[in-house]
Amino acid sequence: MKRFALIGAAGYIAPRHMRAIQETGNELVSAYDINDSVGIIDSISPKSEFFTEFERFYDHAWRLKRLPSAALDYVAICSPNYLHQPHISAGLRLGCDVICEKPLVPTPELLDELTKVESETGKRVFNILQxxxxxxxxxxxxxxxxxxxxxxxxxxxxxxxxxxxxxxxxxxxxxxxxxxxxxxxxxxxxxxxxxxxxxxxxxxxxxxxxxxxxxxxxxxxxxxxxxxxxxxxxxxxxxxxxxxxxxxxxxxxxxxxxxxxxxxxxxxxxxxxxxxxxxxxxxxxxxxxxxxxxxxxxxxxxxxxxxxxxxxxxxx
Missing domain, CATH: 3.30.360.10 (Dihydrodipicolinate Reductase; domain 2)
Structure with a gap:
């Protein structure tokens, strides 16, 4: 069982990611969104932590890294398009592989930047090209x-x-x-x-x-x-x-x-x-x-x- 966090939990597409995590036999451990209309979590992963401030979400994920049994494996990203690149970079730097909604980033230059962060962290970014x-x-x-x-x-x-x-x-x-x-x-x-x-x-x-x-x-x-x-x-x-x-x-x-x-x-x-x-x-x-x-x-x-x-x- 892999442990997931989700960024952008109140977004339109987020429930599909939550169900995909559940249907592949994995666990949603933590979720973040500036909006708190995320009641769907109760029917999918009621024990998941939830944050409305990114700083608290990131600090929680960082503290989980101290225990190998509790550390996150993946961060899924459903946030607004313009935030994908910084959220992907944050997920990689937390020591996680990242799954991100489309569009991954707006420009080839930002793809190049993410390639550098992949190299620095040894982690991977995956795009939903369904x-x-x-x-x-x-x-x-x-x-x-x-x-x-x-x-x-x-x-x-x-x-x-x-x-x-x-x-x-x-x-x-x-x-x-x-x-x-x-x-x-x-x-x-x-x-x-x-x-x-x-x-x-x-x-x-x-x-x-x-x-x-x-x-x-x-x-x-x-x-x-x-x-x-x-x-x-x-x-x-x-x-x-x-x-x-x-x-x-x-x-x-x-x-x-x-x-x-x-x-x-x-x-x-x-x-x-x-x-x-x-x-x-x-x-x-x-x-x-x-x-x-x-x-x-x-x-x-x-x-x-x-x-x-x-x-x-x-x-x-």
Missing amino acids: LRHHQAILNLKRKVAAEAANTKHEVELTYITSRGKWYMESWKGDIRKSFGVATNIGVHFFDMLHFIFGKLQRNVVHYSGESKAAGYLEYEHARVRWFLSIDATDLPESVEGKKSTYRSITVDGEEIEFSEGFTDLHTVSYQEILAGRGYGLEDARHCVETVSKIRAVTPVLPQNGEGHSFLNRFVR
Whole structure:
């Protein structure tokens, strides 16, 4: 049984990490968040310590190190995006391996910094890249790998996850803290595209706003038109009023169904990490580089049919 601490225990994604710790037969020993709406801990690990000040959390974890039987093995991180790098570094310096939510960090330079801290501490960082474990994605990857080396597929990626007015009032609506829509809700999709279709060759942004973004990515084996949104008005008529989320990937006009099976992927990710098959810093580099470039470039109007089919709704 491994002993875990969790940073960001009141966050949206934290319960999936708590359940993954429980379902892999391990123990949540300590948790921290500046907010105290963490009652879910009672149904998962009622004996867990809980802190609302980072200093007290860190001091408690440091004191646990004195007893080998009590020391933490892992720190899981679900805090706001802009705090990932310092929280990862803190976990490593506590003598723990670290499991962190996406996006791992916003820039390749911060990946380099974490590589140095890994070297200094002898501990590892693992990123939750859950779509790499989705069966439909694995099937598509195998199919693409079996084709001719010069094959390029026509791909359209659409992800709309409706969010209410709270979103823009939270840290997620602050680009300095979330790094924008494309990074916050899109980074694991960009990782998935690289995982399936190879190295990125072109990266063009057609639209970037507070609630949505769109662009074109060309990989070794695919030309991808992508659209990401948190705006419910972008939902297609087929799901409007029925669902608040719409995920779609079409490859050469054929829909790849991957809407189901998301809720268990964190547990699968934990199982793989604990078995020594987790995805580390270098595995995350490609998607970090992709979103870093998306934030940096100036949007341009699409050319040569490279625009996503939803773009004509708001770009003229």
